[in-house]
Amino acid sequence: MYTRKIILGIFLMTSPILFSACRTGKQTSPATTNSKASADKPYLILISLDGFRWDYVNQYKPPFLSEFIRNGVQAESLIPAFPSKTFPNHYTIATGLYPENHGIIGNTFYDYQKEVVYKISNRAMVEDGSFYGGTPIWVLADKAKMVTASYFFVGSEAKIQGIKPTYTYTYDGNVKNEVRVAQALKWLTLPQKSRPHLITLYFSDMDDFGHRFGPDNEKEIKAALFELDKNLGELFQGVRDLKLPVNIMIVSDHGMSTVKTEHLIASESIQNESLYTLMDNGSLINVHPKDGISLDTVFTYLKKRENHFKVYRTENTPGFEYTPMSKNWGSLQVLPDIGYYFSSKQGIDSKIRNGIGEFGVHGYDPNFKDMHGIFYAQGPAFKQGYISPSVKNIHLYPLMCRILGLSIPKPIDGNLNELKDMLKSGK
Secondary structure, three states: OHHHHHHHHHHHOOHHHHOHHHHHOOOOOOOOOOOHHHHOOOEEEEEEEOOOOOOHHHHHOOHHHHHHHHOOEEEOOEEOOOOOOHHHHHHHHHHOOOHHHHOOOOOEEEEOOOOEEEEOOOHHHHOOHHHOOOOOHHHHHHHOOOOEEEEOOOOOOOOEOOEOOOEEOOOOOOOOHHHHHHHHHHHOOOOHHHOOOEEEEEEOHHHHHHHHHOOOOHHHHHHHHHHHHHHHHHHHHHHHHHOOOEEEEEEOOOOOEEEEHHHEEEHHHHOOOOOEEEEEOOOOEEEEEOOOOOHHHHHHHHHOOOOOEEEEEHHHOOOOOOOOOOHHHOOEEEEEOOOOEEEOHHHHHHHHHOOOOEEEEOOOOOOOHHHOEOEEEEOOOEOOOEEEOOEEHHHHHHHHHHHHOOOOOOOOOOOHHHOHHHEOOOO
16 A cells, blocks of 8 residues: 555655654744653544535545544534634633633634734735634643644634644645645654554545536546545554554534526625625625614615525524524624525626536534534544444543543533544443
């Protein structure tokens, strides 16, 4: 297998290349060496497969993932937090907190304290740790003097509580999956004192293809899945060859659903800059009334215009598992009906001009199962052949803490009891 060549090559390479993680990754964290206690702990690789819907494996049966699941544990699906968007849910997985409590409530949102609009396209904001609440798993590990590494994960590029992973990279979607896999295996060949016990990896393939072609395009989705599966197979084999006590958790932030271009709603159709400001996330629009404009006035105005969308007072909005209290949500929420989606008029015209009849979206109420993702795991901490009902992604954080031997911080929204049956007795 190609991965065996990767492993052999690691040991034959010259030392500058062998330790390229130290050279090209940024050593920004105090924990550049493992404490004696941390050096004796197991290893954990957290893999995010962005946009990987809960039913893809059953439908297409990719060989390496299918084998991985048979020899480990799986949940029927992984239930995202609302809104089922990329940044909020990756950071929920990393912290065990709902978006309300960790602060990243959307891919775009208004921050009243900073008086700025946070956008994932703004590199300065993405790398600004003051936006990120909670204690992500790599920060918790660092505080326990445990070396960590990340080849992309939401939040890992920012100094959160002054800390980044020991080895980390600035996000670049052009980096091939093979490079990410090879780097993870290189990290695991470092000397014990500098070898990361927590590694996070991120792969965007299924999200990219799901958005472009829609999740029901069997030809394109299967092709992307099998290529990704091959990359994962190389990682799995490489880890086995190293003979270290490595646990692997595979998750996704959300699923994907098909929307027809004719069902796009122009965001401009509900704009009224004299009454309010909109923060548009496609499946959810936050409405912020202007100073001096009453909430009732805005609510009445938008309710009269409902057409394949509904308007709610924020505290009454479906999808939340709690009563949203953060001012950053805005006072009202506009939700398109399932199968509809907000977009700029320019975006709609572009799709029509390019002959795009349908595509994939996400962000809807997690009660809609198309929004569900995946949770698979394997390693010395986990049972074999265990299947659980659907689980909420808030519970992954305390599970990771247990595997790494870290004290679970309080308060968090996740609960280890929800997943502990997946672990071998005594783990």
